[in-house]
Amino acid sequence: MHKTRIFGQSHWIQGVTQCQEILRQCEPTMSKENSKAIFNLKKCKYLGKIIKEQRAPPWPTAPMSELPPKELADALVDIYLRTFECRYRVLHVPTFRRAYEALWTTEERDAEFVIQLKLVMAIGAVIYDENFSLRTSSIRWIYEAQTxxxxxxxxxxxxxxxxxxxxxxxxxxxxxxxxxxxxxxxMGELLRTAVYIGLHRDPSCLPKTSTFDSEMRRRLWNTIIEMALNTSLESGGPPLLSLHDFDTHPPGNFDDEDILAEDPTPKPDGIFTQMTIPLAFRKMFEARLAIATPLNGIGPHSSYEEVLRLDTDLRASYKNICRILQNYHSDTGHGPSPFQTQTLDFLMRRYLLALHIPFFQSSFGDTTYAFSRKVVIDTALQIWCTTNPSSGMMITRRGAQTPSEKDDLYRLTICGSGVFRLTSIQCCFLIAAELTNQLRDEDNLGSVPLRRDLLTILEDSKEWGWKCLVAGETNTKGYLMLSLMNTQIQGLMARTLDDEFPVLFMHAAEEALAKCLALFEGRVGEGDEVQMELDGINNMDFESLFGSKGGWNFMVSEPFDHSADSMYWPGNWIA
Structure with missing residues (x-):
């Protein structure tokens, strides 16, 4: 299974085989005369590029001291501090808040702090509203910081x-x-910068310093190795990090105010602090690193016995963490927020998914891997329910939740990019593959028993994909494939003949892409240059439109190879 790998990503590749199969079935019906979908997809790609160019400022973008109104800035800062700062400890919140308040009362502003503040606001803006109305401003703030x-x-x-x-x-x-x-x-450059200034060495090995400095160094190193591991899993690249590369201890269980004291004592594990959730992630670090290292390395995959052992280790670590967290109560102000518990659950299940997906396709014909098939589908279901709380298919955690807190992770998947969006759509692909296999393998003439919860997710996914586009996504491929997968499942349930599927797929593609094209045209607005380009696409000959290979090869970066891991990049579908 997958013996030759240039890069990792085997856990991503098997999540999109369903999409490739659908595209191949469409090819017999593709011609210039019978399909608007082909041309509309090309137009959407062009308009998406124009929209992205309109949002981006010129490069380089000189940093500016101007800030949004304080009321808006307050809201964006508060969102960041209640979400990502609770997940990745970067700032000392009391110190940051003092500098933030002082910023509004002085004309001379520290350039680096303004850059930090704008990045904080950019992250908070993703969750600020359901349509990411501050996207253009956020991109500019990132360009300023990058410059x-x-x-x-x-x-x-x-x-x-x-x-x-x-x-x-x-x-x-x-x-x-x-x-x-x-x-x-x-991330590799940041990791090496941290090593260069000694964050990989515990402060106890360095010249004596204050508790504040020591704890901040431990916190930053903890955040950096966490990000290094997670970006490894997302990219398919090796972690480039082992447990032998550092001796920095985990941070102490302190609130931010505690480390300002001269010689504070860490709180016991049973006391919830601002470090409780980051420390929970750290406790699972070794188990997750053991999964990512062979998965994204160039050596052979772990044996199935080793996979089952890694599964057991990760579950045991997570179960222990859950036991501790269940004793906290957020309604008293001394427990994890909904965003914290949701992201913790999401991340653990994401690693389970990556661990078992390499055996998912084989499980359709080999009962040896039946456990992996069950884990993949159950985990995909749980991840979807975590990121889409309105699905109604999960029991929400105890404790009061404000409407904004309840929607934080959901808004992040709709408005944001990265792991939460990518994993959500991957779960939809996997569920579609499971339903397709069940329908095709059924050998009786009666009704086919399908799980209602899986069907509901697939039906909801199309609307979810559309909301991503409305919130500013410029790539139609994700929404298109979700539409085609729904069409396939509906056709199989109706016992549609195989030779009728290509026409069904093309009609579904036409409908989905016409809707996307109208949305993008409204964003770009009228213009002679844009209209000339769209007219040019309409007048392109078939070979020019698709290239010498023909077919739908322009939909993906590389053709899929079932015999070896290709360089297929999953983010190209929706990013």
Whole structure:
């Protein structure tokens, strides 16, 4: 199974075989005379490029001291602090808040702090409203930070402040989709910068310093190795990190105010602090690293016995964490927020998914891997319910939740880019593959028993994909494939003949892409140059439109190879 690999990503590749199969079935009906879908897809691709160009400021973008109105800035900062700062500890919140309030009362503003603040606001803007109305501003803030960080004064940047700014920049790029697929590459530079200034060594091994400085160094290193591991899993690249590369201890279980004291004592595990959730992730770090290293390495995959052992280790670690967290109560102000528990659950299940997906396709014909098939489908269902709480198919956690808190993760999947969006759509692909296999393997003449919950997710996924486009997504491929997969399942349930499917697919594609084209045309507006380009696409001959290979090869970066892992990039479908 998958013996030759240039790069990792086997857990992504098997999640999209369903899409490739559908595209192949469409090819017999493709011609210039009988399909508007082919041309509309090309138009959507062109308009999407124009929309992205309109949003992006010129490069380089000189940093500016201007900020949005304080009321808006307050809201964006609060969103960031209640979500991502609780997940990745980057800032010392009391210190940051004091500098933030002082910023509004002085005319001379520290350039680096303004950059940090704009990155904080950019991340918060993703969840600010359901349509990401501040997308253009957020992209500009990222460009300003990238321009500032690119200045060649390298030695002066080897500071804790610069590491904090770099972490925020990478988070913002990934979440907002500014070269988000290349975060793993940039993460390598940040990791090496951290090592160069000694964050990989525990402060107890260095000259004596204050508790504040020691804990901030531990927190930043903890965040960096967490991001390095997660970007590895997302990109398919190796983690480039082992447990032998550092001796920095996990941060202490302190609230931010505690480390300002002269000689504070960490709180016991039973006391909830601002570090409880990051420390929970750290407790699962070793188990997750053991999954990502062979999965994304160039050596052979783990044996199935080893996969089952890794599964057991990760579940045991997560079960212990859940037991502790269940004793906290968010309605008293001393427990995890909905966003914290949802992201913790999401991340654990994401690693389970990656661990078992390499055996998913084989499980259709070999009962040896039946456990992996069950894990993949159950995990996909749980991830979807976590990121889409309105699905009504899960029991919500106890404790009061404000409407904004309840929608934080959902808005992130709709408006943001990166792992939450990619994993959500991958779950839909996997569920579609499971339903398709059940329908095709059924050998009786009666009704086919299908799981209603899986059908509901697939039906809901099409509307979810459309909401992503309405919120500003510029790539139609995700919505198109969700539409085609729904058409396939409906056709199989209706016992449609195989030779009738290509026509059904093309009609579904025409309907989906006409809807996308109308949305994109409304965003771009009227213009002679744009109209001339669209007219030119309509007048293209068939070979020019598809290239010498023909077919739907322009839909993906590389053709899929079932015998070996290809260089297929999953983000190209929806990013």
């Amino acid at each position: 500032w960080a690119a200045e060649p004064d390298f030695k002066a940047r080897l500071t804790i402040d610069f590491v904090q700014t770099n972490i925020l920049l990478l988070l913002a790029r990934e979440i907002i989709g500014v070269s988000g697929g290349l975060i793993w590459i940039s």
